[in-house]
Amino acid sequence: MRRADRLFQIVQHLRGGRLVTARMLGERLEVSERTIYRDIADLQSTGVPIDGEAGVGYLMREGFDLPPLMFTRDEIVALVAGARMVRAFGGAQMARAAEEALVKIGAVLPDQEKARIARTEIHMPDWVVSDEQRKLIDLLERAVDARDVLAIDYSDEAGKASKREIRPLGLWFWGKVWTLVAWCELRDDFRAFRIDRIAGTVSAGRTFRHERGKQLADFYRTWEVRGHG
Helix, strand or coil, X not given: CCHHHHHHHHHHHHCCCCCECHHHHXXXXXXXXXXXXXXXXXXHHCCXXXXXXXXXXXXXXXXXXXXXXXXXXXXXXXXXXXXXXXXXXXXXXXXXXXXXXXXXXXXXXXXXXXXXXXXXXCCCCCCCCCHHHHHHHHHHHHHHHHCEEEEEEEECCCCCEEEEEEEEEEEEECCCCEEEEEEECCXXXXXXXXXXXXXXXXXEEEECCCCCCCCHHHHHHHXXXXXXX
């Protein structure tokens, strides 16, 4: 998690006048208490009204909040529909994050706009993606973000199995299936892997640097040249 994101999360956890300890924040954000102490001090130095001390806990005084958000009716529908689609088709962590995002947005919307969230009648089924695929989607998304090389067991359309190491670059959802675009070190080329054909995935124990010719932008150019644009 980026430091800026962590600072934002600390503020969110302290909203509402709740007493929160550094240990609680550290466990939720997966950092040390010492890191929380530094973050709290930095927030206080920028004027965020946080009271408390190490070993006791922290709370944020009333009057500090995000400004009201103003969305059009169509924007609210788009946000709700997007969150519900992620909940139905995305990874488990993605789904939880989408729900939390809606809660946070609702908390700072004016009452009239807040009611529109509940009135948005766009729904998704809950059984589209299996628990195993949800876990895999989350694992792949984290690998893309961290640039982790993965070792996978994969079966192609004909059922032929292979083992290969890949550099994950991005996830695509096609309405029925997810695919992972990656640089395949076995084929020395870009490949799009259907995640429902990935039988096993482990970290190869190393990360990769973006190299010219092996990046997502290069994949797009290759895609267009091959007539898929």
